[in-house]
Amino acid sequence: MQEPRVRNGVLCESSPKITLNHFSKVSNPKSIHGIYPYRGKMSAIDAAHVISQLPSTAVLLDPFCGTGTIVYEAQAHGMRAIGVDNNPLACIIARGKTELIDAELVLDTLSSAISAAQSQTSFPRMPTAPAKFFHPDTADQIMRMVQVSTTFPSYLLSALYGAICVAARACNGWLWTSTSIGRINLPLRKIDFYSTFHRKAKKHLEFLNVGPPAQIHTYDSRQISEIIEENSIDIVYTSPPYFDALDYTGYYSKIVLEILDMDRALVRKGLIQRHSTYRKDMRRALVEIDKVIHEHSLIIFVVGDRLVHGNLIKGSEFFTEIAPWINPYVVEREYTKTASGLWDKINRTKRKEQIIVWDLAKGGRSQN
Numbered sequence: 001m002q003e004p005r006v007r008n009g010v011l012c013e014s015s016p017k018i019t020l021n022h023f024s025k026v027s028n029p030k031s032i033h034g035i036y037p038y039r040g041k042m043s044a045i046d047a048a049h050v051i052s053q054l055p056s057t058a059v060l061l062d063p064f065c066g067t068g069t070i071v072y073e074a075q076a077h078g079m080r081a082i083g084v085d086n087n088p089l090a091c092i093i094a095r096g097k098t099e100l101i102d103a104e105l106v107l108d109t110l111s112s113a114i115s116a117a118q119s120q121t122s123f124p125r126m127p128t129a130p131a132k133f134f135h136p137d138t139a140d141q142i143m144r145m146v147q148v149s150t151t152f153p154s155y156l157l158s159a160l161y162g163a164i165c166v167a168a169r170a171c172n173g174w175l176w177t178s179t180s181i182g183r184i185n186l187p188l189r190k191i192d193f194y195s196t197f198h199r200k201a202k203k204h205l206e207f208l209n210v211g212p213p214a215q216i217h218t219y220d221s222r223q224i225s226e227i228i229e230e231n232s233i234d235i236v237y238t239s240p241p242y243f244d245a246l247d248y249t250g251y252y253s254k255i256v257l258e259i260l261d262m263d264r265a266l267v268r269k270g271l272i273q274r275h276s277t278y279r280k281d282m283r284r285a286l287v288e289i290d291k292v293i294h295e296h297s298l299i300i301f302v303v304g305d306r307l308v309h310g311n312l313i314k315g316s317e318f319f320t321e322i323a324p325w326i327n328p329y330v331v332e333r334e335y336t337k338t339a340s341g342l343w344d345k346i347n348r349t350k351r352k353e354q355i356i357v358w359d360l361a362k363g364g365r366s367q368n
Contacts, residue, residue, distance in 0.1 A: 068094025096158025
């Protein structure tokens, strides 16, 4: 496909339509994105495919960036990318994927930190709630590393938090999935956390981008015009938080947040997470996004059908109705090779995934 051109920072009106591929798989274990098992993470293969159709000279914004899948893939494409999310844990992971670092220096820092952790004679005990998932010796090693991690770059913090998730699976006999936790499997196995952390950090270093620098902001997208310059964004590409109120602080993130003594309830309160207020909150965010784009911008939303209280809600119709832009086109496909596809079999539903594309050069803004 011919790459759409950018003239003076905006997309030309001749930009071709975005396409979606039907992949035999939607995840790539040999990538940076396996550094942390964030819930609701979109397919990096999909993100890279869509971004490959966009001009590398454009400025891209992901206003609900999560752990930075889209931002990373845009950075790899040579774009200047900006990510915004109100989940501080997710933003640490996103910065870890996209910050420019010296790999050799990172490994030296890690080796020194492990030595410092091993030599500690005083360190905090793991809180009771997460401690039940780990062998006591593994839990002590984790807390030693957390104590010496205060000066870590975001990449090492990302690897540390990802290694905690790996250790939880391993202590429970690898009976949990890579994205969700299960019951405690006694006896808990003793896992050497230092080597687990080292392997995790070393494994993903080779996938780091070399530029251009990306920006990650921990901020509320319902107030995004406070931190992003008006009319400065060429492309908005995002997968918004699910309108079935998916808990982005649950599962493995719950364990990590508790270990870090971060107020999970406070984090969750700052997210667009409640089904009862989702429509109002998302409309507010879309109006804010509209302030930072311009009259030739391209807005791409990855959404899907959701089963909410027994009712199937079509994502493309929902967002088309509340968006401040008009005349979008929609590309649709069925869920395949995904957890969503598995749930469809269980619930006997046939949900579909869509990308909604508003090309403002061809469509424009709503008068409402």
